[in-house]
Amino acid sequence: MTESRTLFVSIACYRDPELIPTLQSLIDEAQYPQNLHIAVCWQDDNPTSALFTDAGMQLVEERVEEDHTLFRFHWRQVQLEVIAVDYRHSQGACWARYMAETRFADEDFTLQIDSHCRFIHHWDGEMIAMLEGLRRHSEKPVLSTYPPAYDPQDDPAKRGQFVSRLIFREFSKEGLPMLSSVPVKSEQPVRGSYIAGGFLFAGGRFVREVANDPQIFFAGEEIAMAARAWTHGYDIYTPHKILLWHYYGRKQANKIWGDHTREAKNVGEVAMGWWERDAISKKRIRSLFDLEIVPVDPGIYGLGSARSLRDFGRLIGVDFKRRAVLPEVLGAEKTSVFPPESWPDDEQWVQRLISPFRKTVTLKKEAVAALMPTTDWWYLGVYSAGNRLMDEKKLSPEALEKSLNISKNDEFSLDIQFSTAPRFDPAVVRLCPFSESGGWGEVLEKPW
The missing domain is CATH 3.90.550.10 (Spore Coat Polysaccharide Biosynthesis Protein SpsA; Chain A)
Incomplete structure (x- = not known):
């Protein structure tokens, strides 16, 4: 009872x-x-x-x-x-x-x-x-x-x-x-x-x-x-x-990463900085998902034997090794569980995977603001280390100006999201102005 x-x-x-x-x-x-x-x-x-x-x-x-x-x-x-x-x-x-x-x-x-x-x-x-x-x-x-x-x-x-x-x-x-x-x-x-x-x-x-x-x-x-x-x-x-x-956010609350700082470690207040513990932690978690070249033994804190990690990936539509997901995971329904009867076979699994990428790139306002009056549109491209185009889009001057106005300092941010087949990793972001009268302007380049 x-x-x-x-x-x-x-x-x-x-x-x-x-x-x-x-x-x-x-x-x-x-x-x-x-x-x-x-x-x-x-x-x-x-x-x-x-x-x-x-x-x-x-x-x-x-x-x-x-x-x-x-x-x-x-x-x-x-x-x-x-x-x-x-x-x-x-x-x-x-x-x-x-x-x-x-x-x-x-x-x-x-x-x-x-x-x-x-x-x-x-x-x-x-x-x-x-x-x-x-x-x-x-x-x-x-x-x-x-x-x-x-x-x-x-x-x-x-x-x-x-x-x-x-x-x-x-x-x-x-x-x-x-x-x-x-x-x-x-x-x-x-x-x-x-x-x-x-x-x-x-x-x-x-x-x-x-x-x-x-x-x-x-x-x-x-x-x-x-x-x-x-x-x-x-x-x-x-x-x-x-x-x-x-209670989310808690902006005024004390956090361990605000206390266990480099300064606190240097004066002996803490034995380890938060980033050191975080690095140990991430290596343990990556080892759990077989992502480490030299994995850490988790001891009693490892995976169970009732079901496999591979099947867990199939359940959630995530491929840990490839950093990829099934399209439904990112789609309108945000699917988070795929019953065993809906699991694709190995070939279908690989063919259907996509890799999601998300990045906030910071740029200097002065490099963009001066070109705004003469620019008809902006080109935004993401390229791999081998200079392969991974994603591109046109940005209107109005959209870019909105990003400029949101920021209160001399820099502004661009949020970039896209998905592609899991073949390459992004390496560089390029922003370039274009005007009908003058053609292409100077390319602004930032590492991914």
């Missing part, structure tokens, strides 16, 4: 003033708060129990464990454990998730979130019922997506009122799929392919089988977790109704 099912909640928190309001919403809106076991990896400046006791929580235990302090609190029938770490000792988002997971006690369900969320009324009962309803379709279902947004400065008035599903956005420079989302309307959970780090709900054994890799820093965690989950036999679904909200 739902009333007796236990639920482990894992929260990663980095210097976040939203932590206490998130905990309050999590507990206040729970249907069965007595079944919750919450674990927070709290990375902050001089973290003490006062933040929690001042909020009305009862401190039950405090003990020092290696390089952190463990606090245990009771609050409104809930068991709350806080792993308190000086933020200068943080090792990244997935390390914090991993630390929180060390408190897992074989609960029936697990919920992974960030420390800036709000929840619907009886969210726990809703999540459990939705997940259990999927058992007739999958032995190991997972609920995950990007929740709609909220704004703590105007809450609940600005809470988003739509659900969305995760889709492929682009390849990172390391060749890793990066994600976005589009709205979806459905009467039942929608089959998906991707996992969102800020909202994941599954059976409790997920924590044991697909534990967070503490050496994954931040970017790339979601595609890595999705591949690992799927190859361990898990099927991912997008909830068809709102279950929680998430």
Whole structure:
């Protein structure tokens, strides 16, 4: 019965003033708060129990464990454990998730979130019922997506009122799929392919089988977790109704890449700069997808044996080696899951692949502005290292002037997106003016 099912909640928190309001919403809106076991990896400046006791929580235990302090609190029938770490000792988002997971006690369900969320009324009962309803379709279902947004400065008035599903956005420079989302309307959970780090709900054994890799820093965690989950036999679904909200952007919030800087490392405040941890992380993720010449052994944080990485690529319409996708992935429907019965054979797969490219090129305003009055149109071309044309288009003076006016400094940006057969990589961008009276002007060239 739902009333007796236990639920482990894992929260990663980095210097976040939203932590206490998130905990309050999590507990206040729970249907069965007595079944919750919450674990927070709290990375902050001089973290003490006062933040929690001042909020009305009862401190039950405090003990020092290696390089952190463990606090245990009771609050409104809930068991709350806080792993308190000086933020200068943080090792990244997935390390914090991993630390929180060390408190897992074989609960029936697990919920992974960030420390800036709000929840619907009886969210726990809703999540459990939705997940259990999927058992007739999958032995190991997972609920995950990007929740709609909220704004703590105007809450609940600005809470988003739509659900969305995760889709492929682009390849990172390391060749890793990066994600976005589009709205979806459905009467039942929608089959998906991707996992969102800020909202994941599954059976409790997920924590044991697909534990967070503490050496994954931040970017790339979601595609890595999705591949690992799927190859361990898990099927991912997008909830068809709102279950929680998430605070995006957080422009004024402290971030680890703003703290773990070169200067902080030089004076001994941090052991490693964020970029160093990020490089280690990217190599581990690339190794997971067989993209490294000399791969890293992931140990227990590798792929599962229930299904193959090749078939995961076929499921999501992505070819990791070729940095290419099926056209439907980028099309109007933004297809994110291809059932096994729709998988093309190897020859069709290769023939249908396209490589998406996306780049923001920065140019000097003065190099363009002076030519605007005499130019009828502008040529924009993208070329490979062998000077092969990959994409070209005409830009009107009005379109270019709009880009000039958006920028407030002496440079402006051009956003370039195109797709082509996966044969070459872009190397250079060329912008050239043309006038009917004077012909071609001087070519402006920028590396890709």
